[in-house]
Amino acid sequence: MTYRNDPYDPKQVALLDPEALSRAVAEAEKAFAETRDLDDLAAVKHLHLGDRAPVSLARREIGALPPAAKADAGKNVNQARVAVQAAFDARREALEAERAARVLREEAVDVTLPAGRRPQGARHPLTLLSEQVEDLFLGMGYEIAEGPEVESAWYNFDALNMGPDHPARQMMDTFYLETAKRQVSKDLVLRTHTSPVQIRTMLTKKPPIYVVCPGRVYRTDELDATHTPVFMQVEGLVIDKGITMSHMRGVLEHFARVMIGEDIVTRLRPSYFPFTEPSAELDLWWPLHRDGPRWIEWGGCGMVNPRVLRACGVDPDEYTGFAFGMGIERTLMLRSGVTDMRHMVEGDVRFARAYGTEV
Known part of the structure; x- marks a missing residue:
């Protein structure tokens, strides 16, 4: 240096x-x-x-x-x-x-080529399950019936033997709609069940009647792990000569085994509904419940009340029938092990991909 x-x-x-x-x-x-x-x-x-x-x-x-x-x-x-x-x-x-x-x-782009497809999502498992239910009953010879989600109180309550003082008609349970003058109408509601479709079917179709009625229904429930204000329901109606509770039990047994599993155990527990008499709750024995084996309520059923038949112009002395109703969300929870109903409404495609198994 x-x-x-x-x-x-x-x-x-x-x-x-x-x-x-x-x-x-x-x-x-x-x-x-x-x-x-x-x-x-x-x-x-x-x-x-x-x-x-x-x-x-x-x-x-x-x-x-x-x-x-x-x-x-x-x-x-x-x-x-x-x-x-x-x-x-x-x-x-x-x-x-x-x-x-x-x-x-x-990175050259050929603008003359067709546009690329967006990433595919997944069909919602509730939609898939509802279609499986429809396919099951179509295979048994039933028809699919549909109706409006905005219903008159007569179809939703009165024709189903639910009088003006019935608790379900209170605003704490039912969504009533406003009129053009911004006033709440007691005659127009968001349907609380798909039973109005049964009424419409009996008014327009003569027996024998074999229909299932899937669709959305509305209740004033808070969204939590086991409740939602908007949910899917499927109801069945059979009107024919000589129909008994044993016919209903056989149909529901087959329904449960296809939806839940061949080894499912069911029971009919006495209950009350204004539009069926006698009425029952269909329970399923669920050994895998997180709190231990127990009976789980799946849905309601019973023989169609003669008053309902008369309101629809069907002679109860000539025809009898049964009706039942199950929640699609409850069926998915039992079938696939979903523990929180909120997952079904959040719109996360990962949930749909996990539980929606086929397209």
């Missing part, structure tokens, strides 16, 4: 030799030319333009020269520095042009 007070000695300032500077420039040009991309170029830059590069080290040695030699040495070092920088800039410009051309080539 040389110092400012040293006498001029060419051996101590060998980096300032014109041949050494020429070699430094040639090595830099060669190194830059051999780089394949901008990352390679950045990796070798410090070797030729950094603080420890030969040209940078030569510049530091200028101070050790006598005053008469400093001017020429400085000129030579600056020329070498400019040459190295020019070689670097030229190679960077060429690599940037190559990258731009490659991007244009690789």
Whole structure:
């Protein structure tokens, strides 16, 4: 290493030799030319333009020269520095042009091609399960019946033997709609069950009647793990001569085994509904319940009340029938092990993919 007070000695300032500077420039040009991309170029830059590069080290040695030699040495070092920088800039410009051309080539878009399909989602398991129920009963000779979700109170309550004072008609249980004058109407409701479809069917179709009525219904329930204000229900109605409770039990046994499993155990527990007499709750024995084996209520059923038959113009002395209703959400919970009903309404495609097994 040389110092400012040293006498001029060419051996101590060998980096300032014109041949050494020429070699430094040639090595830099060669190194830059051999780089394949901008990352390679950045990796070798410090070797030729950094603080420890030969040209940078030569510049530091200028101070050790006598005053008469400093001017020429400085000129030579600056020329070498400019040459190295020019070689670097030229190679960077060429690599940037190559990258731009490659991007244009690789990312070219043919606007004449058909648009790509969006990522596929998944059909909701409630929809799939509802269709499976429909297929089951269609195979048994039933028909599918549908009706409006906005119903008159007569179809939703009165025709089903639910008088004006019935608790279910209170606003704490039923969504009543407003009229054009922004007043709540007692005659227009969001249906609380799909039973109005049974009424409409009996009013428009003569027995024998074998129908199932799937669809959305509405209750003033808070959304939690086991309740939702909007849910899906499927109801069945059979009106024919000689229909008894044994026919109903056989249909529901078959329904439960197809939906839940062949080894499912059922029972009919006496209950009360205004539109059936006698009435029962259909319970399923559930050994895998998180709190231990127990009976789980699946839905209500019973023989159609003669008052309901008369309201629809059907002679109860000639025809009898049964009706039943099950929640699709409850069926999915029992069938697939869903523990929180809120998962069914959040719209997360991961839930649908996990429980919706077929398309």
